[in-house]
Amino acid sequence: MATSNRPVAASDERHMHLLMRLLDASRPLTSDEIFATVEGYRAERGEDAPTRSTLEKRFERDRKSLAEFGIIVDSVPDPIAPDDRARWRFALSRDESAARTIELTAEETLLVDQATSIWAASDVAGLARRAYLKLLATGDSGVSAARSMPSTAISTDPAFTALHEAIANRRQVEFDYVNAGAESALRRHVVPLRLVVVDGRWLCNAHDLKRDAERNYLVSRIVGEVADAGERTDSLVARTDLPRVLAELAASQPARLAVRIGTDAETRLRQRASSILVDPVASESSGEWLELEVPSWDHELLADDLAALSTQVRVLAPDSLAAAVRRRLERMLHAHREQPEQAQPGREETAHG
Template identity: 30%
Template sequence: MVTVKAAKAERLLNLVIALLNAPSFRTAAWIRQKVAGYGDAPTEEAFLRTFERDKKELRELGIPLQTPPNGADGYRIPRSEFALPPLSFTPAETAALALAGRLWETTALGAAGSGALRKIRDADAGDGSVETGTDASSEDPGEGGPDGAVQTLLQPRVRTSDPSFEPMLAAVRAQRAVEFDYRKDPGGPAEPRRLQPWGLVSFRGRWYVIGHDEIRGERRTFRLSRIAGELRPVRRGPAVRPPAGLDLLAAVAATVRRPVADRQAVLRVRAGVAAGLRRTAVTVTPIDQAPGWDRVQVPLGPLWDTARLLAGHGPDVVVESPADLVEATVTLLTGSLRAMRARTGQAPGPTPDEAPLFDERDSE
């Protein structure tokens, strides 16, 4: 049984093929008669509604659907604007493309990066080795030559550890507005925001989203690591359109302040553990009210990297401040706990607010 979504995809593909191979403009009447999927429309009005939706969707996908300059009824897709021209790359350019593809393969953009490389490879007028950057006769990219071991060992990565990265990327690609709570100051309260996102930018080692803030009515830039909680997509509303010609990187660079270098985290650390943290500590002070524990003050690096480091110490390290680091660490720990209980079938335990931060025996 063919689903409605599958039927629509097949109809759109048939329309693209028909208009791409057309020697001249095709009228709407010709499309209804000749293109499979349109002849089933019960009335002319139903056909026109379906056809208008399909035209809009093709243009939103970037497919160049043209009409006659004189405004007459007719449609075509110029092959020269639809397909990539034959491409040719030097060995250095081929290696750079392969490296760029590997850079993203473990992130939310992995599928998009692989698809882009595949299109470039198909249009490559050379030997088709764009995908790996090695000899095309080698079946294993990690072998087949003196550079094979280097390819396996030197594996670049882009960190996209912020939990809001993937849902924000999905909103950008779907051209949908989102709502979220945001901390303008790392230690301050979270405020509600409603944003029409235009794009994501990595700048100075941090990820930002730039777009139109509907609450403030102007362009704003937000650091993903300061988004508190989950993103809430706005289901209704017009598609988000970024301003034509906007340079996202330049816009973010012009608005982002340099990171504060002297931010510090205050931790409660069990005595005798976390030697790595103690080596970077600014101060280490025993806690009189909790024997066996020290209050440790350390420089605060990137938020989620620091949270992962601290969460890895389990019950031996408790984050006291700043508030955004406390929330990030609790989010990681509770997420791991939920995943473990889901795998083992255990009943839900106490919430983070109900659970003790350290054993009562340690304070006796």
């Protein structure tokens, strides 16, 4: 089971190695060839070496995982002994109806180039670059990088890798989770079903075994290590409409905000606003303000963002959001007064992403 100090899930890395090997092959490969050449199958020597049965089961799981992304690995029976599975070969599907043609514009080619250059995990960076080189055959590279291209590395929350591997391997997990607005974590025992990104934040759609109910957990609110809790024995299915449901929730509970014109707050929040209510509004103090309506499916998360913007933004409604922002600012002020010689601490207790 992956832990928080593992940058890439073993199954993810193995899937990429398998895909690259099949792409490079000029003919269908036997299972022996795959097991001998693909990282993640190559048998260890000694007592810990996996059995043939273990490798075959691992390969079948990987085929199913790739199929979920539309990548079909076909079985090619031996023409002389078609019923002998030991002699079967495997290749990527050539079915044109199932194939996905990738055609990249110049801008898209550049974005893929930039993305594969800034992976945080070194063990996947090389594979990502090689995959990008294969896409160049269908992409137009006639564009130059903009000055504003990102130069920082991309990473995910530490719990992401462990959850992703648990879903792929049908495992239950346990972890400590901080509820919205809480300061202490509670232990959760769940069946993780699907990882979904909504508004730039990863959520895990899961079934809480203690409550016997569906729950959606913000990955950034998981603290500590995600622990393996045994094999799944259920037939639960992940929901696929979570982004739509959260979008509807956000639209039903918008926040009304006033942001100071020309500030970072205006840049960030104006992009998220569903409407501009007053443009501009004179504030009681100096300066001009915009009044915005910002949809939000989690006001505690929004409170984290607004507290970081300090005096550049004011919460006009609802009162519960204003109180949540006030609590965060008071905590920061209290911590600063207690530690005057140290840098102001981060808002770790809010556990937001």
